């Protein structure tokens with residue numbers, strides 16, 4: 001009797017340890033969010049990574065790049081500014097591989113982040129939350145300048161960050177789709193956009209449009225940044241971006257709820273913002289595939305009530321660092 005072909009090639013894979021199990025995430029079609037039958041919207045579920053975010057890929061790439069160059073040795077302290085996800089991923093990987101980790105993080109991120117970092121054994125240094133992720137970057141750079149025993153991967157300026165997507169995320173998507181009209185991702189360090197954009201433009205040419213979802217300038221957001229706030233991460237090559245579209249915190253939360261209610265996808269707030277932009281692009285097309293990134297899952301945001309309370313009743317909607 002013929003065996004039916006497995007859809008999840010093959011069962012998500014078999015790996016020697018949890019670090020090797022990073023990546024190979026599902027690509028899921030969102031039929032209810034698509035405005036037209038000819039336009040297919042696909043979500044790349046980076047929330048399915050071991051610590052629940054896209055940053056597992058990046059953290060592994062940053063650490064393995066440093067190992068390959070002989071830049072770190074077991075027991076050394078790694079220092080990194082992060083709004084949360086990179087820190088959580090680094091914490092898991094450092095614990096597995098035997099490095100110490102110190103993260104610099106804005107003091108107004110959701111409390112689950114602190115718990116997750118502590119759970120994986122990281123030390124946390126808080127920066128001024130009103131300065132957003134730029135404040136964390138500033139403080140970490142000062143600390144690294146004052147103490148040369150730290151190794152700072154610095155995801156904002158390290159090509160190992162976009163390379164995690166160039167050699168991972170983008171190849172996985174290309175294995176599933178021959179045509180991509182638009183790729184939509186959030187803009188934080190720019191790693192996701194740059195790595196995927198470079199691969200897609202090489203393979204598919206200018207037919208694929210690269211679209212960045214940015215928070216409104218001045219909204220203190222976690223994970224994403226507005227390039228208009230004065231800091232352009234060194235890894236960003238603006239010529240690779242075809243468009244950038246702004247999303248408010250309020251819209252991001254409304255669309256995070258839509259992902260859950262209409263498609264059953266339990267995602268973080270930046271993914272809501274990115275989905276909102278993906279649907280806007282879908283409205284402008286007559287046919288084609290649109291791929292967007294679900295950056296993380298919703299567990300870390302549960303305490304805020306965004307999945308259960310009416311949007312108008314959410315406390316500190318504008319001042320909380322969401323994405």
Ligand SMILES: Cc1ncc(COP(=O)(O)O)c(C=O)c1O
Nearest residue numbers: 085188189190191192223270295
């Ligand atoms: C939840 C979340 N969404 C989006 C991003 C943006 O990704 P990137 O840094 O690749 O631009 C981040 C980055 O920290 C994030 O934590």
